[in-house]
Amino acid sequence: MLRCLDIVFSVIGLVVGFPVLVVIYLVGMFDTGAPLFRQERVGRNLRPFVLVKFRTMTLDTASVASHLASTASITRVGGFLRKTKLDELPQLWNVLRGDMSLVGPRPNLFNQEELIKVRNELGVYKVRPGITGLAQVSDIDMSTPDLLARTDAKMIAEMSLKNYFVFIFRTVSGAGSGDRVVNK
Numbered sequence: 242m243l244r245c246l247d248i249v250f251s252v253i254g255l256v257v258g259f260p261v262l263v264v265i266y267l268v269g270m271f272d273t274g275a276p277l278f279r280q281e282r283v284g285r286n287l288r289p290f291v292l293v294k295f296r297t298m299t300l301d302t303a304s305v306a307s308h309l310a311s312t313a314s315i316t317r318v319g320g321f322l323r324k325t326k327l328d329e330l331p332q333l334w335n336v337l338r339g340d341m342s343l344v345g346p347r348p349n350l351f352n353q354e355e356l357i358k359v360r361n362e363l364g365v366y367k368v369r370p371g372i373t374g375l376a377q378v379s380d381i382d383m384s385t386p387d388l389l390a391r392t393d394a395k396m397i398a399e400m401s402l403k404n405y406f407v408f409i410f411r412t413v414s415g416a417g418s419g420d421r422v423v424n425k
Contacts (some may be wrong), residue, residue: 243405247343250409251336262330265295265322272318273300277331282348283357285369290340292348293331297323326412332372344400344408345371346393349383356383359390368397373408378416 255262269276278296281289297319315323322328335341341348348370349356360366375396376382376389383389396404 242402243342243344243400244339246405247336250343251333254330254333255337258330258333261327265327265330268318269295272296272316275300281351282370283351283353283366284340284348285366287357287361287366289351290335290348292340293334295319295322295328295331297328329372336372340369342369342371344374344396344405345369346374346389346396347371347377347383353383353386356386356390359387360393363390363394365390365393365397373412375408378408378411 266276273296276296278294278298279291280294282292284290297316298314299316302314319328332341336343345368346360346365349360351357374393376392379392381389381392396408
């Protein structure tokens with residue numbers, strides 16, 4: 242049932258949001274010259290997939306988790322995209338492809354070994370990663386791997402149609418601040 246909702250909402254989001262996607266893409270061309278950011282992430286059953294987002298950091302930023310990156314790397318446009326969560330819109334394509342769900346644990350990098358270990362122990366990788374979830378609307382990010390993995394496991398155990406919509410609504414209405422970035 243939730244997968245059907247993922248497909249319906251991602252198609253609607255991509256069609257209705259197409260003008261916004263185009264505008265952000267064009268603005269991104271002037272901001273960084275490469276508006277789309279692609280990065281290999283850990284997916285369901287520990288399989289790799291390529292996550293697509295709008296670029297919010299300079300091209301020379303190291304490929305690390307956001308909490309290990311510097312705020313100096315965030316572009317002016319990128320700051321706006323992060324604050325409004327518009328940088329996440331291209332992930333609707335990942336949802337449509339089946340790499341992700343709208344609601345699920347945020348996909349991590351393969352170099353986040355501590356998080357992978359705890360998530361694997363708790364069975365978090367048995368579900369598709371998501372654009373949003375309990376951790377995101379609770380301001381828990383990848384800088385606290387144990388807490389994040391336990392929060393993800395709790396969300397998975399308590400997932401229902403109602404919670405699916407609650408997490409989406411809370412995200413759209415501005416709950417959560419996104420991944421923290423270090424002030425440097």
